[in-house]
Amino acid sequence: MNRNIKNPKPATLPVVRCAVYTRKSTEEGLEQEFNSLDAQREAGEAFVASQRQEGWTCLPERYDDGGFTGGNMERPALQRLLADIEAGKIDCVVVYKVDRLSRSLLDFAQMMQTFDKHRVSFVSVTQQFNTATSMGRLVLNVLLSFAQFEREIISERTRDKIAATRRKGKWAGGHPLLGYDVDPRGFRLVVNEAEAVRVRAIFNLYLEHEALLPVVQELERRGWVNKRWTTRKGRERGGQPFERTSLYRLLTNVAYVGKVRYKDEVHDGEHPGIVDPADFQRVQTLLQRNGQTRGAPVRNKFGALLKGIIRCVPCDCAMTPSHTTRNGSKRYRYYVCSSAQKRGWNTCPSKSIPAAQIEEFVVGQIKCIGQDRALLAEVLAQARQQDGARTSELEAEQRSLEKDLTRWHAELRKLSCQLRPGDDNGSIISRLADLQERIGLVEGRMRKVREQIQTVQQQLLDEEETAVAMSVFDPVWEALTPREQARVIGLLVERVDYDGASGKVSITFHPTGIKALAQQLADQRREKTA
Structure with missing residues (x-):
């Protein structure tokens, strides 16, 4: 009896959705038409095509990390890859080499847990293994251990090279410095x-x-x-x-x-x-x-007007405020040489000076500025010298900005002549836009520089006006609180030098501070008389 034997239908192979992941540590060469990432992906796609009979198919989505280290997982394409794995969109991850996915054994172990959880296999094209087999997982761990060892060796060599470079006084790279x-x-x-x-x-x-x-x-x-x-x-x-x-x-x-x-x-x-x-x-x-306060003003509990200003000349060190209390109530304030406090009183001829005495002397000298024409002329001469230095500084910046503008305008004209209708002018147009932005920023800065030069010149005070303004300092001073008085002293006085051996006191004024205070007092005076 004849029987018709039909050929059984071949079982349909399950589709294995493959994602090719590529990575390059630096951005060098990525601007090329065919770069390292393209070469890695081409190798991965070719390997997937060779397994087409097993149902493998390459997903169109690109997972490319250009310019990212393999030492951590902070990579955008890798994060997208892991997110798609958790969403069930991927069955197999294909890389050119193991270290393209990771150079950290700890990170790789964490990724392998994610792969196993979602039943995703991992394939390296050049190292011929598949984590779907136990032998493949063993080879993977061995290779990854060597990859991490290589990364640590490179790091050590880099650190040693930087150390040797710095010890020779050479610039070892990094962001350029102002100046x-x-x-x-x-x-x-x-x-x-x-x-x-x-x-x-x-x-x-x-x-x-x-x-x-x-x-x-x-x-x-x-x-x-x-x-x-x-x-x-x-x-x-x-x-x-x-x-x-x-x-x-x-x-x-x-x-x-x-x-x-x-x-x-x-x-x-x-x-x-x-x-x-x-x-x-x-x-x-x-x-x-100022380390403990990071430069913020320190509270002045007992109203020491010269704190941080007065110095001991023989020891070339600061004098710090101190006080003693007698009879349980009356407080006596002093400025004490900090070196004498540390090394002993016999080492310093200044030792200490009563605070009220030296503060009264300094305040008296400030009051004399409006009365002593010689002192006033000296202070104003210093102020004009500082204004001149500031003006020279601004003019130097102005010349530098003008030089940049001249160079960029010349480049702008040259590039404009290179534009051709119908050609690919993308790079030229991009550079033109960049130049226009730079020119706009520099022109804005030049306007500010010109305004600052004009402001410095307009703020110059003549001797007569300053003398009149400072003549009202005395009544204003008495109306200030101790905290305000300390602030004014800090504004007007740069330093006070006390030599205990000769009893000599020298005061160095802040010309800009005196000018600012004189301007403020003059403005107040005009408002009252207006």
Whole structure:
């Protein structure tokens, strides 16, 4: 009996949805038409195509991380990949090499748990294994251990190279510093003269205000910002307004005195310094003194008007306020040499001085400014000198900005002539837009610079007007609270030097402070007479 035997239908293979993940640690070469990420993906797609008979198919979604390290999981494409795995969209992950997915054994173990939980296999094209088998998982762990070992060796070599470079005084890379440019021909710092003037002005501002916040506010008023530079790809970086933290980093950077730092070591650098070492050291001393309060005003419990101002000449150190109480009620205030407190009273001829006596003398000298024409003329001469320095500083910045504008306008005209109808002008148009934005920013800054120059020139006070304004200081002083009096003293007096051996007291005034107070008193006087 004949039977018709029908061929059985082949069982339909389940579809294995494959996602190809690619990664490159740096951005170098990614702008090319066919880059490393494309090569990795092409290899992955070819491997998936070779397994088509097993039901494998490559998903169109690209998971490319260009410019991301494999030492952590903070990668956008990797996060999308894990999210799609948890959503059940992927059955297999394909990579060119194991270390493309991760160089951290701990991170990889965490990802493998996610893969196992959602029954997703993992395949490396060049290392010929599949985690669907026990042998594949064993080989994977061995390879990953070597990948992590390689990453740690590279990190150690990099740290050793940086250490050797710093110890030789060379620039070891990082963000450029305000006041310097990075020489592209040799990896070293060269002085940017226009910015160097600004850096020195910032140090002088801190020496004047002795606190971070007032300097930050002054820098904001002037429109000064952190270092602005252009990357090799033409991208603008930096140019952020100063904050207390960024200002502190600038003021403590030993690069400004021609040094380089590596951890706790300081070495002579190849680059020249742009800040006077004595000024740099004075700033460090002030920052250390203000360390606990980060430059904020310290409460003056007993009204010591000269706190932080008076110094002992023989010991070249500060004199600090102190007091004693007699009969349980009456308090006697003194300024005491801090060196004598530490080393013994016999080491210092100044030792101490009654606070009321020295404060009365200083206040009396301030009152004399409006009466002593010689002293007034000297103070105004110093103020004019500072105004002249400020004007020169602004004019130097103005010349630098004009130079940038001339260069950018020339480039703008040149690029405009290169535009051709019908051609791909994308890169030229992008550069033109970038130039227009830069020109607009610089022109805005130039307007502010011109306004600041005009303001400095308009604020010049003549001797007669200052004398009249300061003549009303006496009655105003008596009406101030102790806290307000201390603030005014800090505004007017830069330092008081006391020499106990000769009994001599020297006062150094803040010309800008006296000018500001005289301007304020003059304005008040005009308002009352108006």
